[in-house]
Amino acid sequence: MIKRYAAVAAVVLALAATVTGVLRATARRTGGPPAVQAFLDAKLRQLPQLNSANLGAPKPDYPGTQYLYIAATARDIPGAVKAEWEAGLLAAALADSGLTTVDGFLVTASDPNGKVLDENGTDVAPASLVPTMISTEAALGKKFPGAQFLHVGRLEAVIHARTPDAAAFAADYPHGLASVVGDDQGYDGRFVRVDDQAGKAVVVQGSVNRLNWRVTWVDPALGGSTAVSPEK
Amino acid sequence: MRRPRSWTLIAAVLLAALLLPAAALADTGANYRSSFYNGTRSFLHRNSMAQVNGGGGILFVRMQQNVTGSPSLDQVGWHRSLNIPDDCPSTGNLDAFIEWITTSNVFTCNVYSESSGDEQFGMVYLSSGAGWQAYRNSLALGAPHALGWSSGNPLVGGEHHGVADTVDGCFGCSGNLAWQVSTDNGNSYVNVSVCQQIINTGWSVVCPPSPFRIHN
Numbered sequence: 001m002i003k004r005y006a007a008v009a010a011v012v013l014a015l016a017a018t019v020t021g022v023l024r025a026t027a028r029r030t031g032g033p034p035a036v037q038a039f040l041d042a043k044l045r046q047l048p049q050l051n052s053a054n055l056g057a058p059k060p061d062y063p064g065t066q067y068l069y070i071a072a073t074a075r076d077i078p079g080a081v082k083a084e085w086e087a088g089l090l091a092a093a094l095a096d097s098g099l100t101t102v103d104g105f106l107v108t109a110s111d112p113n114g115k116v117l118d119e120n121g122t123d124v125a126p127a128s129l130v131p132t133m134i135s136t137e138a139a140l141g142k143k144f145p146g147a148q149f150l151h152v153g154r155l156e157a158v159i160h161a162r163t164p165d166a167a168a169f170a171a172d173y174p175h176g177l178a179s180v181v182g183d184d185q186g187y188d189g190r191f192v193r194v195d196d197q198a199g200k201a202v203v204v205q206g207s208v209n210r211l212n213w214r215v216t217w218v219d220p221a222l223g224g225s226t227a228v229s230p231e232k
Numbered sequence: 233m234r235r236p237r238s239w240t241l242i243a244a245v246l247l248a249a250l251l252l253p254a255a256a257l258a259d260t261g262a263n264y265r266s267s268f269y270n271g272t273r274s275f276l277h278r279n280s281m282a283q284v285n286g287g288g289g290i291l292f293v294r295m296q297q298n299v300t301g302s303p304s305l306d307q308v309g310w311h312r313s314l315n316i317p318d319d320c321p322s323t324g325n326l327d328a329f330i331e332w333i334t335t336s337n338v339f340t341c342n343v344y345s346e347s348s349g350d351e352q353f354g355m356v357y358l359s360s361g362a363g364w365q366a367y368r369n370s371l372a373l374g375a376p377h378a379l380g381w382s383s384g385n386p387l388v389g390g391e392h393h394g395v396a397d398t399v400d401g402c403f404g405c406s407g408n409l410a411w412q413v414s415t416d417n418g419n420s421y422v423n424v425s426v427c428q429q430i431i432n433t434g435w436s437v438v439c440p441p442s443p444f445r446i447h448n
Contacts, residue, residue: 058375059362060360060362061358061360061362061363061365061372061375061376062362062375062376063372063374063375077336077337077338080338081338084338084340104375117336118334118336118338119378120334120338120340121375122340122342122374122375123342123374123375125342125344129321129323129325129327129343129344129345130321130323130324130325173317174288174316174317174318174393174394175316175394177317178286178315178316178317181317182315183315183322184315184317184321184322192317205317207317207321209321211342212321212323212327212342212343212344213321213340213341213342214317214319214320214321214340214341215338215339215340215341216319216338216339216340216341217336217337217338217339218337218339219337220303220336220337
C-alpha cells in the first residue's frame with residue numbers, strides 16, 4: 001500500500017512539474033518562428049526578470065522593420081533598470097544570432113501588481129563601436145570576487161557592492177563606479193549595483209557593449225543627476 | 233549570517249576610493265531659454281574634445297522638462313570619455329550620442345560613430361505624440377523617447393566630468409545654422425537672441441545670437 005501511495009505521489013509530482021514547466025514555457029513563449037522561439041526561450045532562462053519576448057512591427061516613428069517587445073517584472077526602479085539591462089542583452093544576442101532581424105527593443109517593466117514602473121529601449125546598431133575582448137570567468141572572478149556570470153552573449157558580469165558613504169558615492173558616481181569596476185573590457189555586458197550599508201540601492205548601472213548603450217539610475221534623494229539648473 | 237565575499241572586498245575598495253579627493257559630478261557651461269518650446273536645433277562645430285584617461289565631456293543640444301524643476305531631458309551631440317563609467321559608454325572615441333533621462337531619474341545613453349566635427353543636431357517632440365526625436369544632420373537618429381512631457385526648456389552647451397580635459401564648441405559658426413527654437417514641433421524655427429546662461433566654474437559662455445562659443 002505504501003508503495004502505491006509513493007508511486008501515485010511521484011506521478012502527481014511529475015505531472016505538477018510538467019504542468020509548471022509548460023505554464024512557464026507558455027508564459028515566456030515568443031511569437032516568432034520556431035528557431036527564434038527556441039533561441040529566446042533558452043536565453044530567457046538566464047534572465048530572471050524577463051517574462052516574455054515578442055517580435056513585432058516598430059511603433060509609429062520607430063526606425064527599422066522589426067522590434068523585440070519584452071515584458072518584465074521588477075519591484076522598484078533599480079529593479080526595472082536591471083530588467084532593462086537584461087532586455088538589452090537579449091536583443092543584442094538575438095540580433096547577432098542571424099535568426100531574424102532586430103532593429104530595436106522596448107521593455108516594459110511592471111511591478112508585481114501590474115503597475116508600469118518604466119519603459120525603455122533603444123535601436124540595435126549594426127555593430128559595436130569598440131570590439132570587446134572577452135576575458136574568462138576565472139580571471140573576472142579574481143577581479144570581482146563573488147560576481148555572478150551570465151552567458152546570454154558570450155560573457156556578462158553582475159557585480160554587487162556596498163558603500164559606507166551613500167551620499168558621497170551618489171554625488172560622484174562615475175568615479176565611485178570606476179573604483180569598483182574599472183574599465184568596460186573583458187565582457188559583453190556588465191550590471192553593477194551599489195547599495196548603502198542597509199542594503200538600499202544607491203546607484204545601479206547596466207552596460208551592453210554590443211549596443212553602445214548604457215542605463216544608469218542614481219537615488220534622486222541623494223542627488224547625482226547630470227541635469228543642470230541655473231545657479232541661484 | 234555569512235556575508236558574501238564580494239560585498240566585503242568591494243566595500244573595502246569603495247572605502248579606499250572614497251578617501252581620494254572628491255571631484256564634482258559634472259560642470260557645465262550652457263545657454264538656455266526659460267520659455268517653453270517643443271523643438272530646438274543648431275549647427276555645432278567642435279573646436280576640441282580631448283581624450284583623457286578618467287575624464288569625459290559632451291557638447292549638446294538639449295530639451296529639458298524644466299531647468300528649475302525637473303532633471304528629465306533628451307539631448308544629442310558629441311561625447312567622449314575614457315575609463316570612467318559616466319552615463320554613456322566610454323569608448324575613448326569621439327562619438328555622437330543621445331542621452332535621455334526619465335522623470336524617475338533613469339539615465340540612458342547611446343553612442344554612435346562620429347563624423348567630421350561639423351554637424352547639425354536637433355531635438356523635437358513629434359507631432360504624432362511618439363516622444364522626443366533626436367536629429368543629426370536633419371535625419372532622425374534612433375527611436376523617439378516618450379518621457380511624459382511634450383514641451384520644455386531648450387539648452388545648448390558643454391559638460392565635463394572627471395580628470396580635467398577640454399570641451400570646446402561653437403554653435404552656428406561660419407554662417408551655418410544658428411541656435412533655434414520651435415513652438416510647432418519643428419515645422420518652423422526662430423533664432424534665439426535672448427541671453428540666459430549657466431556658467432559653472434571654469435566655463436566661458438558667449439551670449440546668443442549665434443555664432444557663440446562655449447568652452448571650459
